[in-house]
Amino acid sequence: MTSSSTRTITFRIQRYDPDKDTAPHWDTRQLAVSEGMTVLEALHELKHEQDPTLAWRSSCRMGICGSCGMFINDKPQLACQTQVLHLGTEVVSVAPLPNYPNVKDLVPDLEPLFHKHAAVKPQLIPAGNLADEVPTGEFLQSPEQREEFGQFSICIKCGLCMSACPTLATDLDFLGPQPLAQAYRYTADSRDAGLHERLEHIDALHGPFQCHLAGACTDACPKGVDPAMGIQLLKRTLTLDALGLRRARPAPQIVPLPTEFKPSEKIPQPPPRTAK
Amino acid sequence: MSANVKQAAAPKPRPNQLGLKGWVYAGRYSIERYLYILHRLSGLGLIAYLLLHIVETGQRLAGEAAWTGLMAMFEAPLFKVLEYVVFAGFIFHGLNGIRLHFTELGFFLGKPAQPIYPYRSSVKRHRPFTFVLMGLAALLLILGASSFFFS
Amino acid sequence: MRETRLWFLSLTCTSLIIVLLGLHFAIMHYAPVFTGQTIEEARSFQVMLERGRDVAQFVVYILFLAAALYHGLYSLRGIIIELPVARGRARLVGRGLLLIGLVFFAYGTYVTWWTFATK
Numbered sequence: 001m002t003s004s005s006t007r008t009i010t011f012r013i014q015r016y017d018p019d020k021d022t023a024p025h026w027d028t029r030q031l032a033v034s035e036g037m038t039v040l041e042a043l044h045e046l047k048h049e050q051d052p053t054l055a056w057r058s059s060c061r062m063g064i065c066g067s068c069g070m071f072i073n074d075k076p077q078l079a080c081q082t083q084v085l086h087l088g089t090e091v092v093s094v095a096p097l098p099n100y101p102n103v104k105d106l107v108p109d110l111e112p113l114f115h116k117h118a119a120v121k122p123q124l125i126p127a128g129n130l131a132d133e134v135p136t137g138e139f140l141q142s143p144e145q146r147e148e149f150g151q152f153s154i155c156i157k158c159g160l161c162m163s164a165c166p167t168l169a170t171d172l173d174f175l176g177p178q179p180l181a182q183a184y185r186y187t188a189d190s191r192d193a194g195l196h197e198r199l200e201h202i203d204a205l206h207g208p209f210q211c212h213l214a215g216a217c218t219d220a221c222p223k224g225v226d227p228a229m230g231i232q233l234l235k236r237t238l239t240l241d242a243l244g245l246r247r248a249r250p251a252p253q254i255v256p257l258p259t260e261f262k263p264s265e266k267i268p269q270p271p272p273r274t275a276k
Numbered sequence: 277m278s279a280n281v282k283q284a285a286a287p288k289p290r291p292n293q294l295g296l297k298g299w300v301y302a303g304r305y306s307i308e309r310y311l312y313i314l315h316r317l318s319g320l321g322l323i324a325y326l327l328l329h330i331v332e333t334g335q336r337l338a339g340e341a342a343w344t345g346l347m348a349m350f351e352a353p354l355f356k357v358l359e360y361v362v363f364a365g366f367i368f369h370g371l372n373g374i375r376l377h378f379t380e381l382g383f384f385l386g387k388p389a390q391p392i393y394p395y396r397s398s399v400k401r402h403r404p405f406t407f408v409l410m411g412l413a414a415l416l417l418i419l420g421a422s423s424f425f426f427s
Numbered sequence: 428m429r430e431t432r433l434w435f436l437s438l439t440c441t442s443l444i445i446v447l448l449g450l451h452f453a454i455m456h457y458a459p460v461f462t463g464q465t466i467e468e469a470r471s472f473q474v475m476l477e478r479g480r481d482v483a484q485f486v487v488y489i490l491f492l493a494a495a496l497y498h499g500l501y502s503l504r505g506i507i508i509e510l511p512v513a514r515g516r517a518r519l520v521g522r523g524l525l526l527i528g529l530v531f532f533a534y535g536t537y538v539t540w541w542t543f544a545t546k
Contacts, residue, residue: 101291148388149388169296170296170509171509171510172514207430209431212376213379214309216302233385235380239435322499323499330538336538344471363452374445
């Protein structure tokens, strides 16, 4: 993977081995970095060539699984989406995502994120009379209705926003940008009627009103979810509801599932089964 | 696995909060984070000033002589500077607060939409509003300075 | 909807404060422009009492005091509960700040009433 433009970059990596260390320390390593090399690739190279004990979490290496969130040059970023030379510094510092407990080296314990996410009931809660055990039909939703929450549904739960948030730096009980944006995603969904079921956490002391619009979460989000907008829209929803001004949403139309299936004649028949 | 082999309990992950550094260090984040820091600092200054001011204005109960003495003390240059600092704090806090008043109720943020590149986040979209208010703040601070110190 | 209402009340107070503090600044710092007095005159004991005997001034000052104290102390509560030391003590913080607010409001109201009622 060498090209004519290789530069030697110094990596300062925060290390912590729970079996040996009582506090984290920094490791300094040099690596020849070529154009296009990501921080994740650099870590693989360092682990392969220099220090096999280096630990981190990664998976897809293409910015969709959300596993490789790290604190790179003091900003939470996905290691697979951050090109080393684009950082523009001779020394690149890599640390585990802050505002989460640190398991080992660059591995954060994301349990606080999952716990808070689950607390806001991130599932559709249809109105009472529609909440059957087994849906009898499909909830209809127009493209405009889909647009109202669609942006927030592309969250990959990477947790970078939680590291960026200044409130979460000190307040362990604050829900955080991801759960609050997801609370809005479900509340704004035309198929949902569960705002009041979620109030226990979203109309609470450490709820959305502890967000002060620093905007760092939106800055850090690698997918463009814009959690800051989700949180302000959630505040708007809660305020309108508290003042009794929230517009009643019509219940979603249900289209019953077809009982007879007649495939179009234009679709060719499948070939005969060959498996025994 | 043999029943005699004891498996060591997994060590508890160590806490890794940014703490107060997360409040005051805005690094390479956008200006809204810097405005958050200034808003918090000016707010703390203003509440401290408010409580002191309530006590100070209550000194009128001690009579005219005490009041006149207090006002004379406030003529000192140090207090003139401090008064301007309070004024500046209020101007910034008030105008940034107007921005927050609207945006925290969902105004000027635009509508949710699929973030197709180049996507302008809601934070960037209300930036013109931010600049207008901060420009107004700068103007009022300059006018105020000329009124406080040069009139 | 308790937290939502507390927050929205704070927001409402800010609108009131912007207007009233603007007025307060105009009277105190721009006295020469608005009332023809010098600033020293505007702050003198007799002029201050004279101003305070006006009913509108009395009502406005009480409202202003309430709005400023509520917004300030509500926001301070928000800052304090974000600190690790306040974890698990939110009720204590809230009640403590409420007490401080009531004490200062009572004192400020008394001073304003005294000014209004003094002959």
